[in-house]
Amino acid sequence: MNDMTQAAALIESANEKWRVAEVEALFALPFNDLMFRAQSVHREHFDPNTVQLSTLLSIKTGGCSEDCGYCPQAARYDTGVENQGLLEMNAVLDAARAAKAAGATRFCMGAAWRGPKQRDLDPVLDMVREVKALGLETCATLGMLKDGQAEQLKDAGLDYYNHNLDTAPEFYGEVITTRAYQDRLDTLDRVRGADLHVCCGGIVGMGESRTQRAGLIAQLANLDPQPESVPINMLVQVEGTPLQDTEALDPLEFVRTIAVARIALSKSYVRLSAGRQEMSEAIQALCFLAGANSIFYGEKLLTTGNPDVARDRNLLNKLGIRPQGEAH
Ligand code: SAM
Ligand code: DTB
Numbered sequence: 001m002n003d004m005t006q007a008a009a010l011i012e013s014a015n016e017k018w019r020v021a022e023v024e025a026l027f028a029l030p031f032n033d034l035m036f037r038a039q040s041v042h043r044e045h046f047d048p049n050t051v052q053l054s055t056l057l058s059i060k061t062g063g064c065s066e067d068c069g070y071c072p073q074a075a076r077y078d079t080g081v082e083n084q085g086l087l088e089m090n091a092v093l094d095a096a097r098a099a100k101a102a103g104a105t106r107f108c109m110g111a112a113w114r115g116p117k118q119r120d121l122d123p124v125l126d127m128v129r130e131v132k133a134l135g136l137e138t139c140a141t142l143g144m145l146k147d148g149q150a151e152q153l154k155d156a157g158l159d160y161y162n163h164n165l166d167t168a169p170e171f172y173g174e175v176i177t178t179r180a181y182q183d184r185l186d187t188l189d190r191v192r193g194a195d196l197h198v199c200c201g202g203i204v205g206m207g208e209s210r211t212q213r214a215g216l217i218a219q220l221a222n223l224d225p226q227p228e229s230v231p232i233n234m235l236v237q238v239e240g241t242p243l244q245d246t247e248a249l250d251p252l253e254f255v256r257t258i259a260v261a262r263i264a265l266s267k268s269y270v271r272l273s274a275g276r277q278e279m280s281e282a283i284q285a286l287c288f289l290a291g292a293n294s295i296f297y298g299e300k301l302l303t304t305g306n307p308d309v310a311r312d313r314n315l316l317n318k319l320g321i322r323p324q325g326e327a328h
C-alpha cells in the first residue's frame, strides 16, 4: 500500500474525518494516477457501466427571497426568469410520467423557496404521494426545513431530500449571506433524522480556490453517515446573477473534482449535475471514468438547459453505459 491508499483505508476503517489537506493531496495527484485510483474505488462498489437517471422539475419557479449568487431564481437579480406559482398536480404528474417513459428512475421536484411554510408543504406532500404511486423514486428540494417537515415528507413517500452545502465554509459567505452554513447542516440533520436518503453536493467554478474545492469535498465526506447522493454542479453562468462573469473553471479540474468526490465518498452516487449542456462529450466521458454514476436527464434542469434525451442516449450508447433498471 502506498501512503495515500493507507490513509484512505485508515479513514474508512476508523471512521475518521477527512482532513482538507488529505483531500487536497488527492487533487494534486498526477491526472492519470487520480483517474486510476478513482476508477478502482468505483469498481469496488459499483457496476462501472451503469448510470442512474434523475429528472428534475421546477414545481415553483423564481421570486425567491434568498441571495445565492449563482441562482437565476433569486428575486433580487434581473435574470429574465418568469415567476410561476406552485404547479397544478396534473402538470407535475404529466412530467413525471414522461420522465418515467424516457427511462428516468427518480423524479426530483424543486421549489424556489427559502423553505416551505406548512401551506406550501401540504400540496407538495400530495405530489410526492402521487409521483411515488407511478413507480418512481421521489426527491424534493424545497429549501430549509423546520422541525417535523422532513417527517411529513417521509410519511408521504419521499425517498430523497436534496439540500446542498454548495461550497467550502470559508468561501460560502462570498456567495450567500441570507442563510448560514450551519442552517444547511441543521436541515441535513433533520432530513437524516427522518430517515430520508440525503442528496447533498455543491457547485464548483464559482471562483473558489482548489483548497476550497477540497474543503467542500471534505465537508461532504465528513457527514456521518455520508450522503447517498452527491450532485457536483459546474456553475451555469446566468446573466444578471453576481457570478455571471466568473472565470470559467478548467474542465479537467472539474473532472478531478468528480474523481476526488468518488474516492472520498466511495459508496455514494456521484452525480454529474448542472453544466453538462456546456460540456463536451469527451469531458463527460472522463467524468464517468472518474466515477460519476448519475446524471440529470431531460432537456431542462430547473430553469436552464440540459442535454436532451436523444443526445444523452447517443452519448451513453457510444460509451456502452446502461441506464439503471434497463436490461442488458
Ligand atoms: N431553493 C432551494 C434551495 O436552494 O435550497 C432548492 C432549489 S436550489 C435551485 C438547488 C440547488 O441548485 C442549489 O443549492 C445549487 O447548488 C444549485 N444551483 C442553482 N443555480 C445553479 C447554477 N446557476 N449553476 C449550478 N448549480 C446551481
Ligand atoms: C442540484 O444539485 N442541482 C440541481 C438540483 N440539485 C436541484 C439544480 C441545478 C440548477 C441549475 C440552474 C437552473 O436550472 O436553474
Ligand code: SF4
Pocket (backbone or CB within 6 Å): 064, 065, 066, 067, 068, 071, 072, 073, 074, 111, 112, 113, 114, 143
Ligand atoms: Fe432561492 Fe434556492 Fe435559488 Fe437560493 S438556490 S436563491 S434558495 S431558489
